[in-house]
Amino acid sequence: MANGSKQIVDFAKIKATMADPYKHPVQVINGDGKVVDPDTLAKYSDDQLVDFMKKMVWERTLHEQTMNFSRQGRLGFYAPTAGEEASEMGSVTAFKEQDFLLPAYRDLPQMIQHGTTVAKGFLWSKGHVEGNQHENPNMMFPQIIIGAQYVETAGVALGIQKNKDKDRVAFVYTGDGGTSQGDWYEGVNFTSAYQAPAVFFVQNNGWAISVPRKKQTAAETLAQKAVAMGVPSVQVDGMDIVAVHEVSKAARDYAAAGNGPVVIETLTYRYGAHSSAGDDPSRYRTDEETKPWFDADPLIRMRKVLTDKGVWSQDQEDKLVEQYKDEFKDAMKEAEAAPAQKVSDFLKWTYNVPTPAVKKQIAEFEAKESK
Amino acid sequence: MAKMTYIKAITSGLDQVLSDDPKTLIFGEDVGKNGGVFRTTVDLQDKYGEDRVFDTPLAESGILGLAIGLSLTGWRPIPEIQFMGFTFEAMDGIVGQLARDHYRFGGQKNFPVTIRTPFGGGTHTAEMHADNLENYFVSTPGLRVVTPSNPYDAKGLVISAIESDDPVLFMENLKLYRSMKDEVPDDKYTVPLDSAKVVREGTDITLVAYSAEVNEALTAADALAKDNISAEVIDLRSLSPIDTDTIYASIDKTHKVVVIQEAQRMAGVGAVVASDIAEDKIMSLDAPIGRVAAPDSVYPFAQAENDWIPNSDDIEAKAREIFNY
Numbered sequence: 074m075a076n077g078s079k080q081i082v083d084f085a086k087i088k089a090t091m092a093d094p095y096k097h098p099v100q101v102i103n104g105d106g107k108v109v110d111p112d113t114l115a116k117y118s119d120d121q122l123v124d125f126m127k128k129m130v131w132e133r134t135l136h137e138q139t140m141n142f143s144r145q146g147r148l149g150f151y152a153p154t155a156g157e158e159a160s161e162m163g164s165v166t167a168f169k170e171q172d173f174l175l176p177a178y179r180d181l182p183q184m185i186q187h188g189t190t191v192a193k194g195f196l197w198s199k200g201h202v203e204g205n206q207h208e209n210p211n212m213m214f215p216q217i218i219i220g221a222q223y224v225e226t227a228g229v230a231l232g233i234q235k236n237k238d239k240d241r242v243a244f245v246y247t248g249d250g251g252t253s254q255g256d257w258y259e260g261v262n263f264t265s266a267y268q269a270p271a272v273f274f275v276q277n278n279g280w281a282i283s284v285p286r287k288k289q290t291a292a293e294t295l296a297q298k299a300v301a302m303g304v305p306s307v308q309v310d311g312m313d314i315v316a317v318h319e320v321s322k323a324a325r326d327y328a329a330a331g332n333g334p335v336v337i338e339t340l341t342y343r344y345g346a347h348s349s350a351g352d353d354p355s356r357y358r359t360d361e362e363t364k365p366w367f368d369a370d371p372l373i374r375m376r377k378v379l380t381d382k383g384v385w386s387q388d389q390e391d392k393l394v395e396q397y398k399d400e401f402k403d404a405m406k407e408a409e410a411a412p413a414q415k416v417s418d419f420l421k422w423t424y425n426v427p428t429p430a431v432k433k434q435i436a437e438f439e440a441k442e443s444k
Numbered sequence: 445m446a447k448m449t450y451i452k453a454i455t456s457g458l459d460q461v462l463s464d465d466p467k468t469l470i471f472g473e474d475v476g477k478n479g480g481v482f483r484t485t486v487d488l489q490d491k492y493g494e495d496r497v498f499d500t501p502l503a504e505s506g507i508l509g510l511a512i513g514l515s516l517t518g519w520r521p522i523p524e525i526q527f528m529g530f531t532f533e534a535m536d537g538i539v540g541q542l543a544r545d546h547y548r549f550g551g552q553k554n555f556p557v558t559i560r561t562p563f564g565g566g567t568h569t570a571e572m573h574a575d576n577l578e579n580y581f582v583s584t585p586g587l588r589v590v591t592p593s594n595p596y597d598a599k600g601l602v603i604s605a606i607e608s609d610d611p612v613l614f615m616e617n618l619k620l621y622r623s624m625k626d627e628v629p630d631d632k633y634t635v636p637l638d639s640a641k642v643v644r645e646g647t648d649i650t651l652v653a654y655s656a657e658v659n660e661a662l663t664a665a666d667a668l669a670k671d672n673i674s675a676e677v678i679d680l681r682s683l684s685p686i687d688t689d690t691i692y693a694s695i696d697k698t699h700k701v702v703v704i705q706e707a708q709r710m711a712g713v714g715a716v717v718a719s720d721i722a723e724d725k726i727m728s729l730d731a732p733i734g735r736v737a738a739p740d741s742v743y744p745f746a747q748a749e750n751d752w753i754p755n756s757d758d759i760e761a762k763a764r765e766i767f768n769y
Contacts, residue, residue: 173516202550213516214548218540224506225541228513228521235469235495236517243513256536259506266501422551423585425609428638428685 092293098308098340101315104369106377113319119384125314126375128166129158130390132182133372134397135191136345139198142405143349148198152179153345156312159371160276160339162186163317167325168244168272170209173229175222175245178215178348179276183246187212191404196411202418203411219251223260223273230269230334242270242328250281252295261336262302268333272324273299275336276311278343279366283357299336311339312371342366415442448628451621453595454484454560457602458522460632462492465520468606470497472507472524472560481526482562482621504530508537508559512545515555522606528563528615529572535580542611543586557612558605564617564656565706565753568746574618575743576707581613582684582716588637589684591615593658595626597681600635608637615683617655624659640687642694646676649767650694651759652717653704654680657736661704663756664763673767683713688720695725700769702734702762706753709737731769734762 101110108114136155142148154161157179165183168174174187181194188209197204197215205214216222222245229243251257252275264271275295279286292298299306305327309320317339324335344367346352354363379385417438420431427435448456461468470485476499479486489497500507504525511521525531531538538559545555565574581589588610592598598616605612643658644665653661658679665675676694680686695701701721705714718733736754744752 202548205548206550206552218536221509221536221541224509224537225513225516226509227506228510229516230513231510232514232517232519235514235519255503256505256509259501259503260509263501263503263506263510418550419547422547422549424588425546425551425554428588429688430685 092297095294095296095308098310099316099320100310100313101319102313102374102378104312104374106374108378114315117315119382122315122375122379122382123384125162125166125318126372126379126385127393128162128186129314129372129375130393131397132158132162134394135182135401138398138401140345140349142195147405147409148195148349149200150178151198151349152347153343153349154179154182156342156344156366156370157276157278159314159317159375160311160341163314164244164274164321164337164339167318167321168242169240171211171238171241172325173211173233173241173243175213175226175229175243176215177219177222177246177248177251178217179248180215180246184212184215190407191401192407195405195408199408201408201411202414219247220254220256220260223247223251223254224256224263225260226271226273227260227263227267227269230264230271231267234267234269240329242272242325244272244274244325246274246276248281249275249277249279249286249289249295250284251275252298253289258302261299261304261334264334265302265304268331270328270331271334272321272328273334273336275338276341277338278341280343280347280354280358282347282352294338296336296338304334304336306336306338308338308340311341312369312374314371314375342369417442445627445629447625448595449622449625450592450595450598450617451482451484453599453626453628454602454616455486455488456628456630457599458485458488459491461522461603461606462488462496464632467518468496468520468522469514470522470524471500471510473500473502473526475499475524480524484560484616485524504533505537508534508542511557511559512537512542512555515557516553520606521557523557523559525559525561527569527573528561528577529575531561531577538581538587538613539584543584546610547586554609555611556606556609558602558608558614559612560602560614560616562616562618562621564619565743565749566619566656568749569618570746571743574749576705576738578615578683579707579712582713584684586611587684588612588682589615590637590682591617591655592635592681593617593620593643593655593679594624595628597635597641597679599628600633601637601681603632604634604637607634612637615655619656635681638682638685638687640678640680640682640690642676642690643679644675644677646674646698648674648698649700649702649763650676650678650691650698651702651704651763652678652680652691654683654713655706657704657706657754657759660754660756661759664759667756667760668763673763675763680713680717686713686717686720688724691717691721692725695721695728699728699730700766701729702736702759702766704736704754704759706738708740709735710740712737731766734766736762
């Protein structure tokens with residue numbers, strides 16, 4: 074050996090540099106509401122930017138109203154979305170009606186944007202089958218088993234490819250914790266192996282219930298995990314709706330053109346609890362930790378940009394909030410008027426052709442239900 | 445009509461559905477160019493192209509994800525899980541997702557997936573290859589579970605499974621793949637998904653079995669016949685649902701029954717059959733319900749398989765005990 078001290082491979086250097094391509098998350102408007110990429114912003118008309126703002130106000134109001142309904146005992150499971158408006162609205166608006174959405178449980182707002190109603194969202198939360206039946210058929214129900222939506226996305230994307238559908242992709246969401254699941258890798262890897270059209274979102278909101286992002290993996294970014302599967306990926310400021318939208322649109326174009334999948338990590342934050350069912354974030358995080366994220370609020374920074382442009386006012390926003398609240402109250406009334414569910418129907422949907430035992434049970438329950 | 449092995453009959457059925465329905469897709473580990481590790485899908489990729497018959501990366505949960513997603517986009521998937529022991533890696537896909545999805549949509553979407561998977565002891569495989577795991581799946585609402593005991597049923601059942609709009613787990617017995625030949629029609633025919641079959645008529649005692657144990661039961665019936673004990677042998681064919689009508693009709697005739705399975709005795713198919721009989725037919729019985737099953741240990745190390753798997757001697761002994769009760 075010519076040089077005993079020199080190792081054949083420098084693992085420390087490899088480790089120190091593997092996140093280099095992800096050093097600068099894509100950003101158009103920074104946390105202070107300052108435009109850092111004016112060229113990209115200039116691609117958007119004032120109307121488009123106002124529409125982004127409206128959608129974020131809509132989502133924030135939906136969240137607040139949903140929490141109210143929850144406290145009144147009028148809903149079941151609900152996963153709070155406050156803080157993730159730019160990530161959710163910026164991404165879903167980059168997709169077309171024919172694209173196939175595979176949501177997780179924190180993605181009701183994207184589902185409503187993609188073609189279902191607020192009332193259906195409430196019905197899903199309450200535990201009613203109509204909450205899974207959407208106007209736009211290009212949608213799965215919210216996945217509860219974290220990661221399962223990722224492997225199913227591989228199948229949808231492959232199906233789209235085999236159908237030779239033009240201008241159509243699958244898109245899917247999970248959180249930072251979701252990237253630890255084996256299904257996460259299998260889903261991205263299968264899609265990559267077949268070079269099928271899909272966009273995989275990781276909404277990194279910092280927390281998997283109580284476990285912080287840094288405890289999920291030693292990888293510096295979640296986006297870089299895609300590299301191992303031969304998939305291009307990006308980190309984007311998930312509190313910046315313009316950046317999220319721009320990146321999502323680029324990803325959709327890339328996938329739809331037949332180049333294979335893309336992984337997008339949005340850096341966002343879960344302001345509230347994991348769910349409305351008893352999680353208490355004060356057990357595992359401090360106000361000091363959360364404050365910078367509240368300061369980086371996606372609505373605050375967009376409000377500033379639009380106000381500077383003279384196309385937005387507090388008065389306008391207050392009116393919108395009231396209008397949305399009324400719509401959500403109507404939606405709750407609609408949800409509450411849904412017909413009672415019947416066990417005989419559950420049995421009928423268990424098989425296309427009921428088995429003899431199920432047939433018997435249908436008859437038994439129908440007899441009970443007719444009383 | 446040609447003499448065909450069990451495995452050739454399955455291949456013939458797959459060939460038939462690929463030819464009939466352009467939306468059918470076969471995929472799994474090694475099913476493409478290699479034709480499967482047992483050659484069940486041999487030549488099908490050459491005949492139907494890589495678009496219809498294709499290899500997957502090595503990950504069973506991913507294979508089930510593909511099946512569900514392909515169903516959502518209008519395809520009729522026929523995934524293979526290379527050995528039944530590997531279904532544990534796809535448990536969420538099969539039990540948590542696929543079996544429930546039609547129900548979750550309130551019947552609006554179909555998931556016409558047929559999962560083919562080999563199982564069954566007696567061929568000295570490596571660990572986790574031969575276990576009878578049907579007991580995990582027969583307790584899953586929404587999933588049909590079928591397993592043929594002979595080449596004729598193998599072809600007819602695989603075609604019915606694939607044509608069904610319900611998800612079906614199609615269990616192929618490893619030991620039977622090449623150990624028996626039958627007359628199998630070249631043309632298309634189906635065997636109903638939810639019906640048992642009387643494979644040998646008799647009047648003194650009913651032997652209910654499935655898969656390889658049907659042949660053991662038939663051997664036992666031959667031995668019993670020498671002592672003028674006439675055994676009726678029923679092949680369940682479908683493990684979920686169970687065709688109780690066929691079993692009950694036989695018990696009304698024989699008044700005695702033995703329920704046989706290769707799987708461990710605990711819980712499972714035989715227990716369900718015995719409990720159904722006890723609930724509905726106890727007044728027709730002249731003796732307790734007999735059971736033959738493997739002992740409740742983990743599946744044995746391969747060298748000791750033959751000491752562990754219930755065979756025709758075990759069945760014959762139990763049948764004599766019940767007959768002479």
